[in-house]
Amino acid sequence: MPDRVYLDWNATTPLRREAREAMTAAWDLSGNPSSVHAEGRQARRLVEEARLRVASSIGAPPRSVIFASGGTEANTLALTPGLRRASGLPVRRLLVSAIEHTSVLSGGRFPAEAIGTVGVTRSGLLDLDRLRAALEAGAPALVSVMLANNETGAVQPVAEAAEVVHSAGGLLHVDAAQAFGKIPFYINSLNADLVTVSAHKIGGPKGVGAVILAEGLLGLEALLRGGGQELGRRAGTENVSGIVGFGAAAAAAVGDLEGDAIRLEGFRKRLESGLRQTPGVIVFSDDVPRLPNTTLFTVPGLRAETAVIGFDLAGIAVSSGSACSSGKVQPSHVLEAMGFGPELAQGAVRLSLGWSTSSADIDRCLEAWRKLSRTLLKGSDETLLERF
Structure with a gap:
């Protein structure tokens, strides 16, 4: 595509x-x-x-x-x-x-x-x-x-x-x-x-x-x-x-793990900094060592399924937690085990990067999120799909 x-x-x-x-x-x-x-x-x-x-x-x-x-x-x-x-x-x-x-x-x-x-x-x-x-x-x-x-x-x-x-x-x-x-x-x-x-x-x-x-x-x-x-x-x-x-x-x-990790961690940090421009954004596990390519985030009140669809309409493939549940969007068992309630566990969006991810990809993702968040956090799902 x-x-x-x-x-x-x-x-x-x-x-x-x-x-x-x-x-x-x-x-x-x-x-x-x-x-x-x-x-x-x-x-x-x-x-x-x-x-x-x-x-x-x-x-x-x-x-x-x-x-x-x-x-x-x-x-x-x-x-x-x-x-x-x-x-x-x-x-x-x-x-x-x-x-x-x-x-x-x-x-x-x-x-x-x-x-x-x-x-x-x-x-x-x-x-x-x-x-x-x-x-x-x-x-x-x-x-x-x-x-x-x-x-x-x-x-x-x-x-x-x-x-x-x-x-x-x-x-x-x-x-x-x-x-x-x-x-x-x-x-x-x-x-x-x-x-x-x-x-x-x-x-x-x-x-x-x-x-x-x-x-x-x-x-x-x-x-x-x-x-x-x-x-x-x-x-x-x-x-x-x-x-x-x-x-x-x-x-x-494993050919250049260190170089790839440094590059991806830089992208991840820039991505999370941009996401945090939206008031209330939570990045999970940000206080412990993480993979250099992975961000799981939410905002109270966000519905992950709608956010994933919104990103998809903007030409960006992201996911809601794990992709191993026959395509169903369900509350994250990981976040529930961490002690987060259903409101947050149902609203988590995962962004994961790889070797071909570029700086331009990060820019596009953040621009899509700025547009999405203005609608997602104010209106209904139907409103989102009509406006985006």
Whole structure:
């Protein structure tokens, strides 16, 4: 679409040139990567090169990477009862932070009665004191904490949580889908036992994700059974072109993380400064470390659905919190967990930036908001759509 401004990068990203070129070449391959003939070996070589690229991007050995059909399947595979270290007990319960992605909140393969929720602070960070109390109240647990929240961008205290979890004999899963390619991290620096990532959040294709395992983790049972693909943990012929695109995107995404972060944080600060020219604007989690590209804001009385439509009519793609609810605009469970009431939780608008975001895009967004806010905060939804 010409003359559109895309500010919904946390929902999904455009396909990177590097990923497109790699996938186009892979589409011409005829071999099954499990076959032993030349064509099969060629396909296998591409899959393993991509595995190395994804592993290298977070400092893990290639054999620790298990490819899946996306972040949701990767999370479901990771959240497995019975996981353990050689010297520890198998985990039989799951603790998740209240701001997790719905694929984690659903509990993976744990039964509902074995799942507990840990609260967060008003700033949107995992409450470590509540985590300690929850761990002390039962048997060793698998704890799932996202590295950065997809709505607020708040970067979670994962390393501190890992210390708490491991001291209690538990294991830590980190959903890094939103942080991957935006901030630098390594699996060892997180001290995580499992990390999950998704290709389409970093400029790769949709429908590809991965679980990365720390060394020495035992008990990860296959989610899909059949052949012995993906080290016996995920049966089914590998999506060669998708995996190759994932690998190319991973290499590109971590190529200049520091430079990209500085540029995007500058844009975000200018964006938030402009938004705050409207009286009453609230920027959530602005008092804690955040992803450099993410702003979640509202004004009391704002209806997010109407604001998103207004931005869209102005040629700007934004979102209302998460985009994973079948297109429905619902109160943000993240903001509700942070202690904000329905009025604010229903009115939050997320702006997320990416590698092609320009200064002109920020200018257009702020100009659209100036026009929108004058109408949104004074008139009805119908009035907005008539005037804008």
